[in-house]
Amino acid sequence: MVSLSPLIRLFRPSPRILLPARMTAAIEAQQAESEILIGWVQLAVVLTFAILYSLAPKTFHADIMLQPVPWALGIYAGFTLFRLLLAHRRRLPGWFLYLSIVADMALLLVTIWSFHIQYQQPPSFYLKAPTVLYVFIFIALRALRFEARFVLAAGAAAALGWLALVYYAVFSTMENPMITRNYVTYLTSNAILLGAEFDKIISILLVTAVIAAAILRARALLERAVIDGAAARDLSRFFAPEVAARITAAEHRIRAGEGEMQNAAILTVDIRGFTKLSMEAPPREVMALLSEYQSRVVPAIQRQGGSIDKFLGDGVMATFGAALPTETYAADALRAVDAVTAAVTLWNGERIAAGLAPLRIGAAVSTGPVLFGAVGDDTRLEYTVIGEAVNLAAKLENHTKREGVTALAPAAAYDLALMQGYRAPATARRLPARHVDGVEGPLDLVAIA
DSSP states (O other): OOOOHHHHHHTSOOOSSOOOHHHHHHHHHHHHHHHHHHHHHHHHHHHHHHHHHHHSOOOSOTTOOOOHHHHHHHHHHHHHHHHHHHHHTTOOOHHHHHHHHHHHHHHHHHHHHHHHHHTTOOGGGGGGOGGGGHHHHHHHHGGGGTOHHHHHHHHHHHHHHHHHHHHHHHHTTTTSOOBOOOHHHHHHSSOBOHHHHHHHHHHHHHHHHHHHHHHHHHHHHHHHHHHHHHHHHHHHHHSOHHHHHHHHHOSSOOOTTOEEEEEEEEEEEEETTHHHHHHHSOHHHHHHHHHHHHHHHHHHHHTTTOEEEEEETTEEEEEESSSSOOTTHHHHHHHHHHHHHHHHHHHHHHHHHTTOOOOOEEEEEEEEEEEEEEEEETTEEEEEEESHHHHHHHHHHHHHHHHTOSEEEEHHHHHHHHHTTOOOOTTOEEEEEEOOTTOSSOEEEEEOO
């Protein structure tokens, strides 16, 4: 015995993938937009029918009382406008969608059925109307929602409707049967060829099945695309956009130890005295302060082409030229220092106006070859940079306290930035032969701010 459970499952709105609520909401929003599009297409079909009906020559007598087409078009136009209103308000329940499908097919089939009355022909006359091809338009319309159950409902309504028209045409002329088995007679008269009518029904059912099967596959791809798209957006929140793009566009699975050497600049920024502040202030205030600080600093860095590598408490580490190679990495890094300094100065002005104490930051830039790639193991990976430039930036940032300046860079990095187009501020000054903790020998530095 053939089981009907697969067909029943198609008509039940049960997703094959358990999606998070936000992703389900995204799909439902897209479906709501599709219903609006379906409504406008339906309205266009009604207008098309009305125009064709008004332009087509009439062969019936003017005194015929019953003219169903104008009534059917008028009722359906009103129903479609009401449906469009509900669609715009996101108030289309499932039962109403099924009702809409029945209304679609009823409009078409009633219009076809009325042909034999308006043209004063036997019922078999309407079976040859090419208007039946509009059935496939109404079925295909349901594919816009990406739910096979509505396509199947449309196909079933069309097949049953046409079967009812065939039944009426056959049994309304039982006293004078018009059934034939001659194909030529069928084409040249009002005779009924049952095989041709069943061919139409089978065609409707087969087209419906093909579209439904395609939608089932497309729905799975849609859900996967929604998941992947959300994952990519989440990646861009946890990683720099350049790193997220590398991960999502990778041609093979990323493994630990994979990386490449790049000439890059490293920028580190942190808040002076933040550790003491975090121990004295309430946790909520500390997190609010940290969030506002990062909301000022991070955009300033990113606008200069910086890629945020990591957050270390109040510290921000950014790279220039590592995730996305560039010929102006040193200049971009120093421009970012200027931008960060300006952003913090503006912020401190706002804090002072609000009766709050200003904050001081420390920043440092270093340049050189770094290894940019994935570290960790198969269960936890992190994209980062490794190299002497990374270590030096951290040491210089700490050294700003000893020098009493806001930002430092090695003289070599500063000169490289000038060669790459950086315009030094008037406050920049050179600090020759400085001894930096953890660095062998004296180092020529430049106080940028």
